[in-house]
Amino acid sequence: YYYTAPGFTFDAMLRYTDVSLELLTDYDMVLFVEQGIRGGLVQASERYCRANNPKTPGYDAEKPSSWLVYQDCNNLYGYAMGEYMPYGGFKWYDGDLNRSLELLNGMTDKSDVGRIYEVDIAYPDNLHDAHNDLPFLPRNAVPPGSKVNKLMATLERKERYIVHYRNLKQAIANGLIVEKVHRVLEFQQSAWLAEYINLNTSMRKKAGNEFERDFFKLLNNAVFGKTMECVRNRIAMELVSCPRRMRKLINKPTFKHVTTYTETLAAVSLQKSDVHFSKPIYVGFAVLEISKELMYDYHYNVMRRHYNDSIRLM
Structure with missing residues (x-):
């Protein structure tokens, strides 16, 4: 039996997928992946916005029409977990690090081998205005006047930034420049988690009440949560x-x-007098990175391409 649904769903996932997840035994690899885990991005790009259209009070016909729209990505982490996820074969790339960037061009979302890069990356000045709403590659830092670490999307140059290869490809395609590659961690990947995620998504669609809908949603989200457990704080x-x-x-x-x-x-x-790193944290890292890739892709390749400069993020 299980005390909680998260413990149940993780074991159910392992049994249903029959996957064998490699645990990291190289402490440098553990620290490398931990440093790349940044959480989800939450920000206010503008402090104040006001809609001006015929459906709002105080409408001024002499001013340009404007609308406030709320959008949400359904099952965002479920989408990410349905993509190619790491599962084993972890090793440091021992080839020419500069050539590893050239190899990046030949990698796809469904390549058998994935990579995590540690890079110095510059944000050219000519991109600042276009990317001001949502800069690429957010980082954890303490903002001025605060003592709390925050995930911030900034236009600054970043040193030793750890990033999934898909996010790095996206950033380079949008004009960011890699100045130096420090380390590259390679791994084997496949869509091993997709079948279990799709099962719960299907069961959620068939659910006849709110409890069942929330339950099957939890079964998916809790898999991600179990891969991200911080065993250091136990x-x-x-x-x-x-x-x-x-x-x-x-x-x-x-x-x-x-x-x-x-x-x-x-x-x-x-x-605890000793810490057992018994969680596949690289899965949680990949889920967070790929979910960000989707949101950036939607903003820059869908909304901005359709509306150009006539839209702004709040």
């Missing part, structure tokens, strides 16, 4: 009612804190 907790045992745990170098419930019961939290 703790060991012990319920204690014995004073002698309490003193022993508090004296441990891994002691964090104690929560007292009653005079005779407390919970002691301890840091």
